[in-house]
Amino acid sequence: MSGKIKIGIVGATGYTGAELVRLLLDHPLAEIRCLTTTSAAGQDLAGIYPFLRPRFSQTLVEYKLDEVKNLDMVFICLPHGKSMEIAPELVNAGVKVIDLGADFRFRDLAAYEQAYQKHAAPEMNAQAVYGLPEYHRARLKKARLVANPGCYVTAATLALKPIVDGLAYLPGSIIIDAKSGVSGAGRALRQDTHFLEVYTNFSAYKIGAHRHQPEIEQNIGDSVVFVPQLLPVNRGILATIYVKLREKLSTEDALAVLRQKYRDEPFVRVVDEPPTLKDALGSNYCLISAKIVGDGGQLVLLSVLDNLVKGASGQAVQNMNIMFDLPETMGLERPALNP
Structure with a gap:
């Protein structure tokens, strides 16, 4: 890929959204263009999470398709039931999507509906690729919608x-x-x-x-x-x-x-x-x-x-790297913290 990946994070004020920002700051080809929220529009994400200062500052906005439809990649960090409302319009606009929620994780919609709620986007669910790279790497390379595992x-x-x-x-x-x-x-x-x-x-x-x-x-x-x-x-x-x-x-x-x-x-x-x-x-x-x-x-x-990393945001970045044909480890090779 030439140039940087223009990225949006929908639901950026939760822990997984903030963790995505932390990880993407060390990704040489990631450019965070849009952060959306349902509760803190107009605020600076670094005001909510001061640990991001001084490396990052960006104002949160309410989600609108026009804000994100020209991006390359959108991470959705919303509660179950919310991703299926916006993922179809993003994918149809040509944006690659990784959903960190549960809406597209189940091959069997009946299993999803028994555990969560009625599914509102069954056709989109059929397109989703399960985002466990160790088992689905080949399919992830061509994916437009990825369901990040729990x-x-x-x-x-x-x-x-x-x-x-x-x-x-x-x-x-x-x-x-x-x-x-x-x-x-x-x-x-x-x-x-x-x-x-x-x-x-x-x-x-x-x-x-x-x-x-x-x-x-x-x-x-x-x-x-x-x-x-x-x-x-x-x-x-x-x-x-x-x-x-x-x-x-x-x-x-x-x-x-x-x-x-x-x-x-x-x-x-x-x-x-x-x-x-x-x-x-x-x-x-x-x-x-x-x-x-x-x-x-x-x-x-x-x-x-x-x-929050291999169990959520780090695995999402790993999946993004695969989707954009980048080295899988890019931006993710930091060792664990100790003590």
């Missing part, structure tokens, strides 16, 4: 899919115990994410009823027991996943399956020791490890990522 879904799918595809396991035996930082709940005010509710606390929620569960099941082709939990930290996901095997294996056997799949993937690292949240904090990396316990028939997987 954060829990990315952590679980990257760990599980090589195992489900490559090992003999007991269907229906998968248990996903996934812990997330509070930013995964979004920026809107809610009692259960208030400081005094979260600090020094630790809780499970929506057991077997979280909307990411059917998305995980779609990706791996099997049912799971999904137990999401809220950690008293800002960001990060650590998923502990249990799989019952049909044959006895060693830890090295399981690690070998993961290494074989991800040996050429720039943002998936298979590690020998259990990864920690800080190993991925602020980066676009997903770290995966495996351990066989007991008599060799029980597999434990660990998957760690930053829910």
Whole structure:
């Protein structure tokens, strides 16, 4: 591609929108032209997120098609149900779109409607490409509309899919115990994410009823027991996943399956020791490890990522790079933050 990518972010005041700005500031071919909001039009995004100063300042505007129809790329960072209202007009105007919400993630509209609401753009849904580069890279190169996966879904799918595809396991035996930082709940005010509710606390929620569960099941082709939990930290996901095997294996056997799949993937690292949240904090990396316990028939997987980066905005930038035939790692090679 010649020249810079002219970019708009719809819903820029949420955490994923602000994270996109942070990441795109280090992308040599990204030019942020338009930031839209439903609640803060006329304000400077850097006034809402002072960490962006002094590198970035731009006034937020209300969404209008005329504001964005001449851009190359639009990221939609809106709650479910809102993206399907504007994605069709953007795509029809010739703009490439990445939706960070859930509206276009499901191949089966009935599954989407059971988890969320009635779908208003079924024809557009049929065009969407699921934005997990490790499994859909070829289709992403030609995509006009990309459905960025959920954060829990990315952590679980990257760990599980090589195992489900490559090992003999007991269907229906998968248990996903996934812990997330509070930013995964979004920026809107809610009692259960208030400081005094979260600090020094630790809780499970929506057991077997979280909307990411059917998305995980779609990706791996099997049912799971999904137990999401809220950690008293800002960001990060650590998923502990249990799989019952049909044959006895060693830890090295399981690690070998993961290494074989991800040996050429720039943002998936298979590690020998259990990864920690800080190993991925602020980066676009997903770290995966495996351990066989007991008599060799029980597999434990660990998957760690930053829910705002590889679980959302970083993966979106990775998808953008693929869509514009750029090096996939462009603007995303920063290491994790530590301590």
